[in-house]
Amino acid sequence: MIKIRQMTIDDVQLGLRLTRQAGWNQTESDILRFLKLEPEGCFVAEHGGGAVGTTATCVFGSLAWIAMVLVDVDVRGKGIGTELLRYSLNYLDKRKVKTVRLDATSAGQPIYEKLGFTPEYQLARFEGIAPSGKRGALITKAAPAIYASIIEFDERMSGTNRGKMLSSLFEEFPDDIHVVRKEDKIEGFIMSRPGANAIQIGPCIATEDAGSVLLHDALAHCTAESVFIDIPVDNAKAVILAESNGLRIQRYFMRMYRGERIRDNIKAIWSSSGPEKG
Ligand SMILES: CC(C)(COP(=O)(O)OP(=O)(O)OC[C@H]1O[C@@H](n2cnc3c(N)ncnc32)[C@H](O)[C@@H]1OP(=O)(O)O)[C@@H](O)C(=O)NCCC(=O)NCCS
Structure with missing residues (x-):
């Protein structure tokens, strides 16, 4: 079973562990900033009794960004990333956001396409x-x-x-x-x-x-x-x-x-x- 809940300050170490595992560049300050900018819009996925995934939204008026979409390598391919995204999109729909943007890795892009995202342009x-x-x-x-x-x-x-x-x-x-x-x-x-x-x-x-x-x-x-x-x-x-x-x-x-x-x-x-x- 997958459960999604709000991220708290106690989850910063989880975020850091998952970014390290994925080889990403974020620091503790980056994760704390997500929580400060959107305290109710950062989420954690729990599965098998443990916290295994994260995502963070950031609302700028009628537009929002989604970031920090990370799932522990041991439990990928079980729909956890998709569930985190659905939950985030539901949160943003309630906030009456008209546009959602994100920068997708090659691993994330197929999931986003299935959820209605369209490619815009590439960054190197x-x-x-x-x-x-x-x-x-x-x-x-x-x-x-x-x-x-x-x-x-x-x-x-x-x-x-x-x-x-x-x-x-x-x-x-x-x-x-x-x-x-x-x-x-x-x-x-x-x-x-x-x-x-x-x-x-x-x-x-x-x-x-x-x-x-x-x-x-x-x-x-x-x-x-x-x-x-x-x-x-x-x-x-x-x-x-x-x-x-x-x-x-x-x-x-x-x-x-x-x-x-x-x-x-x-x-x-x-x-x-x-x-x-x-
Ligand atoms: C991208 C990432 C978050 C995806 O997480 P995930 O939990 O594996 O994602 P999902 O399980 O929801 O979807 C992945 C695949 O599993 C499939 N899947 C979904 N539910 C499934 C289930 N119950 N059982 C088996 N497979 C399932 C999906 O259809 C998808 O398949 P696809 O390759 O045909 O698209 C994860 O790979 C990750 O953390 N990667 C490193 C960081 C990264 O690149 N993040 C994205 C940033 S944009």
Whole structure:
């Protein structure tokens, strides 16, 4: 029998165990952030007397993301992943969400398709050791006074007000938000945060000119460290930049949606926030 229940703070170790088992990059802070952003929308699956699966939703008004879909390798193929998804979708339907999005691994994609998700576009995870480089002259660290403008810029480019997630990242990593501005207008921003396997560079949302400057600068900031950057494959300039810096594709994700389609500006997505946040 499969039972789905709400996730609590006591389940953080379960989440960490499953992310490690799957080789994912999330840290304890990432899991705690899911619980903080959507305390009633993170779920655990129990089977055979133990907790064996997780999922997390994050509602941004009429749109929501689903992430952390993980089932213990010993009990896969028994319908637990599907049940977690159904439960999450039911929660989101009750919240009157019109669009649900997620970034699917190849293992997850068939389950999502059966539940009505449609593929939208592919993202490539680039990995490697960041090369040395010059820090960008046009770039400044973002002060709290411009956080609201960054959120507004992000919404214009991504079609979603991700303010609650970005605010949480700003609070946790205030030294790792960099921006390019022209006459006081935001042209782009980039963030990075520690991961279990590598520094996750992203989100980077920017105009064509600002994007390459920001990504170069972030790589220079991480010189000699392992980095992951998730880039839409259709953003050719970002892909070329990653390749010319010696980064290689580790895996692909398929961004999928269910319900009303949101059209984000792919050329402005130089790096996504990571598969768990869009
Ligand atoms: C993806 C993942 C969550 C799926 O979990 P799961 O519990 O194995 O998923 P399900 O059992 O619901 O479905 C998997 C398959 O088993 C089948 N299945 C469903 N119920 C079943 C049952 N009662 N008995 C046997 N098989 C069943 C499904 O039809 C599906 O088959 P398919 O390959 O034809 O699509 C799991 O593989 C996982 O944790 N992978 C690593 C992390 C990951 O990639 N997560 C997805 C992120 S997007």
